[in-house]
Amino acid sequence: LTSSPQTRERTGAPTEASHTTGTTRWMRATARITATEHALGDPWDPRNPTGHTALLAADHHGEPPAAATRLYHRLTMNAELVPTALGGRMEALDTLGPLLRPLFRRDATLAVGTALTSLTAAMAVWLNGDRAQQRRTADTLLTGGRTTTALPRLAHADPFAAGELHAHRGPAGIRLTGRKSAISNADTADLLLAVARTGTGPAGHSLLLLDPAAAPRLRHLPRHPTHATPGLHVTGLEFTDCPLPDDALIGDWGQGMELALRTLTALHATVPSMLVGTADTALRTAAGLALGGTPFSRPVTRVPLAEGALAGAFTDLLIADSLALTAARALHLIPEEGNVLAAAAKYLVPRLLGETLRHLCVVMQDALHTRHGEHAIFQKHLRDLPAAASGHLSTALCQTVIAPCLPRIAAAHWTAPRPAPAALFRPGAPLPPADPRALARFGGRDGLCAYAAHAARALTATARGTETARTLHAQTDLLLTELTDLRRQCLTLPTGTGTGTGTGPTDHRAFPLTDRYTLALAAACCLGVQANARPGSLLAGTDWIVLALHRILRRLGRTPPPPPAGPRKRMCEEVLHRTRESRSYDLYDLQLAG
Amino acid sequence: MSGHHPPHHPRLPARAHRAPGPHGPWTAALDDLRHHGTALVHASLTQWLPQRPPDARLRTLLGRDWPEYQARAHRRNGEQFRVTRTLLKHLAAAALAADPRDLELARTLTGRPYLRGCDHIDLSLSHTGDLIAAAITTRGLIGVDVEPRARPLHGRGTEQRICTPRELTRLRTLPEDRRNPRLIQHWTLKEAYTKALGQGLNFPFDRFGFDTSTDPPALERADGSPADAPGWTFRSLHIADRYTLGAALYDDGRGRTPDPALATALDPGAVAAVHRMLRR
Secondary structure (H helix, E strand, O other): OOOOOHHHHOOOOOOHHHHOOOOHHHHHHHHHHHHHHHHOOOOOOOOOOOOHHHHHHHHOOOOOOOHHHHHHOOHHHHHOEEEHHHOOOOOOOHHHHHHHHOOOOOOHHHHHHHHHHHHHHHHHHHHHOOHHHHHHHHHHOOOOOEEEEOOOOOOOHHHHHHHEEEEEEEEEEEEEEEEEEEEEOOOOOOOOEEEEEEOOOOOOEEEEEEHHOOOEEEEOOOOOOOOOOOOOOOOEEEEEEEOHHHHHEEEEOHHHHHHHHOOOHHHHHHHHHHHHHHHHHHHHHHHHHHHHOOOOOOOOOHHHHHHHHHHHHHHHHHHHHHHHHHHHHHHHHHHHHHHHHHHHHHHHHHHHHHHHHOHHHHHHHHHHHHHOOOOOOEEEEEEEEHOOOOOHHHHHHHHHHHHHHHHHHOOOOOOOOOOOOOHHHOOOOOOOOHHHHHHOOOOOOOOOHHHHHHHHHHHHHHOOOHHHHHHHHHHHHHHHHHHHHHHHHHHOOOOOOOOOOOOOOOOOHHHHHHHHHHHHHHHHHHHHHHHOOOOOHHHHHHHHHHHHHHHHHHHHOOOOOOOOHHHHHHHHHHHHHHHHHEEOOOOOOEEEEO | OOOOOOOOOOOOOOEEEEEOOOOOOHHHHHHHHHHHHHEEEEEHHHHOOOOOOOOHHHHHHHHHHHHHHHOOOOOOOOHHHHHHHHHHHHHHHHOOOOOHOOOOEOOOOOEEEEEEOOOOOEEEEEOOOOOOEEEEEEOEEEEEEEEEOOOOOOOOOOHHHOOHHHHHOOOHOOOHHHHHHHHHHHHHHHHHHHHHOHHHOOHHHHHEEEEOOOOOOEEEEEEOEEOOOOOOEOOOOOEOEEEEEEEEEEEOOOOOOOOOOOOHHHOOOHHHHHHHHOOO
8 A cells, every 4th residue: 555565466457367266365365354253253142252242232331342352452453454565464455344344243333443443544644654654653553552533623513523623833843732522542542643724725734643642731531422333432632732743744734635535535445345244244133033034924035025125135235345346446446536436435335235224124123122132233233334434424525525526527428338447346356556646636537437338238238038138128228328317417517616616615416416426336336346257156147236226226216127036036045045154245255253 | 500501402393383385484494403403394285286386497396306297297196296395305405505406305215205415414204185294304314204183093903903012902091082093193103213214114013112101202112111222212293283293213323413504515625625636
């Protein structure tokens, strides 16, 4: 991730090897996922100190899960957050999400409190810091320390983005003043990344890296209660003219907002993949309940509503994972397009997963209302998913990234057969290192919608005769209509200054158009994953894609023909199969601990 | 005790405001939205039906719903469709300080309405006879349902299908004339709850219940024990002496958005930085 030569992987066209079972890098990652799963153990075992029972008890008491947190550090999982060039195990961005999923599967408090809080600050240092700052951050994490972030004050702020730190630079050095009442792990962090206001106008923010323990005139504020993830240690900090050394500054003075946005791109591209883990457990709970036969008098495969909910949830997880995979790989392969695709993934994935989890309530029924026993984890995950995704604050930031780019994106041709690099959609295929400088160039281009049209036509050309093929044809026509209409409407948005001058408001029409655009990108990613999947695999088949396109088109406000019953039935059977075998409901079909 | 305490604002207001037409006034509802984080409104279909804008304006107002309106135009419910969509859009537009024509009212896979691209507010709609009820919140999820109090539910076997055993037992302790209104109250609360979840009647109504002897009503499990449902608030209201309204709110803990205006939804400094990076 940093531009050191040690992280470079062989670049070039994907090899045949990458198309089969996976590269060495992917095999190393899956081995570590399996090891983490094994160490954390069967989450449904009530005697497991890192299982659901213990996690729910910590949640009930509003405390971080102690045993799981200790295990996280014993497994040296902080190393997953540190690039290999700095002595960690982070090889590329596309494996980061899957590697942290074992944490998100079990508990959002655990995952956010240990990994995600530290990652947010560390990512800013990897992408923007100098060698010494990177070394200091890496050493902190590799010795089991914590890093955290004081966010800037933003519009429509939640408590995390309320309040502001101010810094000024004079002959006596840098001075920091201000109060933030909600910072995750503020009381235990060894390093704090502060996005401080350092002026008015465009160059109004700077990034500062400091050790709270060494900062004079710093007062710790009491714990800030959180409704979701109540075990998270959120406290406040108040600085009063606190002197900081010159080397606290990351990047250039006044460039903080740009540096933060570049960091956000990398987080947007990796967090969605992590959230798939939380949804995996929720679906596993519902599927387990359905297999146990509790809510229904008949087998679940003979209750259309339940069958549809399970098959639909699995499909949505595959849609989310396809988008997450493509967004993460895009930062390596097409970084100048990556900012919008990553924001689209971060915008859509939590919404999609939240909707699908609520739909699983028709399977959960009475078990939705318990905080005890083997099904209690469902309600907790349903509550925690938006918090783990940083809720509306994050949605607004994703819209901030996407909306100004829409007129430019629409100005390019969308329907010409334009190949997106196949390597975008192939898990584990070789990647060039992510170049931080390229991430700073917001391209505002998109080749994926053009690819979607091309891939949809290619798919229908090979599918003939069957009911599924007829459905795919109709879906392709609707997708092309939608793309044309979406592009036409984006072209009516004012370009350049009109969608936001920095002082003027964003054109209101950009809000619904941004939403539709993210759904169109999701279709493109699904089609890409399907077209590049290992022949003969579930992902290379049409069952999931016909359901995925149906769900995406309906969410786009279109009226596709009802999909045939076969795909729904087989996708539900696949869910039940993976439930019995404890295998993951994602693109990777990995063995889990339970 | 010293100093003054801010007035207590429950998460669901105790009244629903009448909306006489598309152009409001929405002041009372917006006050509730500011103070409670939630507002409830009701409207008369008869009063709204004649307030039809000219075709050209209606077309831009309904936006992507225009084809569906045209398809329904010759059916009875065509104009109802127009009125309910218009009501929701104008209510949302008032809250967002936006032009209703710029907003898109979309539906989830289960048919739940939402405002596309505006995840900081949530909406719900219910309609019975002449009455339309709508709800809006900045707190999380909202569901609303209205029924005429005189709608005969009791004594037709309906209660066996929509009540838990505990609810049935309590119902039977009531005098005969209070049973139907009580059943209507439970029905509207159940509809409101499952609509907030986005599932409607797909969630079997006998798999959860309400204890309406308390205020606010409390959610119960199928066996009558208290449900673990942190974040949920319920309320029953009477409207115009003829209707019962049930409302269900899920507060996801994000806190109230004091100003949900769309113009301030995106941080101007961050938008400006994106533009600078695009120009680079």
